[in-house]
Amino acid sequence: MKIKSTISLQLTQKSGQTSQPPWKLLENSYCAVNLIDKNPILLKVSQNNIDSINVEYESLGCNIIDEKQINNKIAEIFDLNFNLKKFYKFLSNDEKLKPSVDFCNGLRLFLAKDIFECIVSSISSANNSIVRWTKSVDTIASKWGNGYNFDSGTFNSFPSPKILSTVYEDDIAENEGYSKKDNKKEILECKNNLKSCGVGYRAPYILKASEMFLSEINIYDIQDMNYEEAFDTIIKVPGVGPKVADCILLYGYGFKEAFPSDVWIKRIVSYLYFDGKDISVSKVREFGMEEFDKYAGYAQLYLFHFARKSGLMDKLSKK
DNA sequence: CCTCAGGGATCCG
DNA sequence: CGGATCCCTGAG
Numbered sequence: 001m002k003i004k005s006t007i008s009l010q011l012t013q014k015s016g017q018t019s020q021p022p023w024k025l026l027e028n029s030y031c032a033v034n035l036i037d038k039n040p041i042l043l044k045v046s047q048n049n050i051d052s053i054n055v056e057y058e059s060l061g062c063n064i065i066d067e068k069q070i071n072n073k074i075a076e077i078f079d080l081n082f083n084l085k086k087f088y089k090f091l092s093n094d095e096k097l098k099p100s101v102d103f104c105n106g107l108r109l110f111l112a113k114d115i116f117e118c119i120v121s122s123i124s125s126a127n128n129s130i131v132r133w134t135k136s137v138d139t140i141a142s143k144w145g146n147g148y149n150f151d152s153g154t155f156n157s158f159p160s161p162k163i164l165s166t167v168y169e170d171d172i173a174e175n176e177g178y179s180k181k182d183n184k185k186e187i188l189e190c191k192n193n194l195k196s197c198g199v200g201y202r203a204p205y206i207l208k209a210s211e212m213f214l215s216e217i218n219i220y221d222i223q224d225m226n227y228e229e230a231f232d233t234i235i236k237v238p239g240v241g242p243k244v245a246d247c248i249l250l251y252g253y254g255f256k257e258a259f260p261s262d263v264w265i266k267r268i269v270s271y272l273y274f275d276g277k278d279i280s281v282s283k284v285r286e287f288g289m290e291e292f293d294k295y296a297g298y299a300q301l302y303l304f305h306f307a308r309k310s311g312l313m314d315k316l317s318k319k
Numbered sequence: 320c321c322t323c324a325g326g327g328a329t330c331c332g
Numbered sequence: 333c334g335g336a337t338c339c340c341t342g343a344g
Binding site (some may be wrong): 016018123125126127128129130131132133201202205238239240241242243244247260261262263264265281304308317 | 324325326327328329
C-alpha cells in the first residue's frame with residue numbers, strides 16, 4: 001500500500017538516530033520485524049519519490065492482519081503525522097536554521113520500533129561511532145532476540161530486558177558460568193556474552209539497565225509522564241547521562257521538546273548562535289529547549305545533519 | 320606499525 | 333564545577 005507523506009526514507013534511515021540501527025535493505029526496501037498487536041510482522045518500506053512511501057508486509061501463519069494497524073505503526077515510526085511544512089516555515093524564520101532544509105529535506109524522526117532496543121542503542125552510542133553501536137545492537141538481536149522466518153528471510157526481534165539481564169557480561173563471566181554448570185574446560189572463544197558484541201565498557205551498564213526495567217522502572221510508564229518527570233526517571237539508569245537521556249526521550253518516546261546536546265551540537269550552536277563563544281553543553285541544552293520549544297528535537301536533528309552535510313562539522317573539528 | 324577520535328558517562332578531586 | 337579514564341574499531 002501507498003502512504004502519501006513527504007519524507008526522505010533514506011535520509012531518515014541513515015541519519016544515525018539512536019532509536020535503532022537502520023533497517024535491513026532488501027531489494028530497495030527497508031525491512032524489519034515489528035510486533036503489531038503481539039503478532040510479528042515483517043514491514044518492508046520503499047520509496048520512489050519524496051511525496052510518498054510504499055509499504056508491504058509479511059506475516060507468519062494465517063493471522064488476519066488489519067492494514068490500518070500497519071498503517072498506524074508506520075506513521076508512528078516515521079513520525080508521518082508531524083507537519084513538516086509547518087516546521088519548514090518555522091525554520092525559514094530563523095536565519096541560522098534556514099539553510100538546513102537544503103541538506104535535510106524530508107528528514108523525519110525515526111522512532112523506536114522497540115523502546116528497549118532504543119535504550120540499549122542510546123547507551124551504546126555514548127563515546128562511540130555510529131557504525132560500531134549499530135553493529136553491536138544488531139549482533140545482540142541476532143544472538144538473543146527471537147528469530148522469525150519470513151519468506152524474505154530470517155529477521156530477529158530485540159531481546160526483552162528479562163532475556164538480556166541473564167546473559168553473561170564478558171568472557172570471564174561466561175567461563176565461570178560454564179564451569180559451574182558442568183566442569184567444562186575453559187573455552188577460549190567466548191561468543192555468548194555482551195562484550196563479545198563489541199559494546200566494550202558499556203556491558204555492565206546494559207546489564208544493570210536490563211535489571212532495572214524488571215523491577216524499579218516500568219518502561220511503558222515513561223510514555224505517560226511529562227518531559228521533566230520522564231527525564232528524571234530515565235537518567236537514573238546506569239550509562240544514561242543527560243545526552244543519552246534526551247536521545248531516549250526524543251527518538252524512543254517521541255518527546256519533541258528534548259534537545260539532545262553533545263559536543264557537536266555544542267560546537268554548532270556556539271558557532272551559529274553565540275558568535276563562536278564556547279557555551280557549555282548544559283547551557284546549550286537550555287538554549288535549545290527555550291529557543292526551539294516544541295521543535296527542539298527536530299531542530300537538533302536538522303542542525304546536526306546540516307553541519308554534517310554542509311562541511312560545517314569539518315570546519316569546526318579543525319578548531 | 321602506530322595514533323586518534325568516535326553524536327558521553329562516571330568517578331574523583 | 334574540570335579533568336582523566338573507560339572498550340574497541342576503523343580511518344589515517
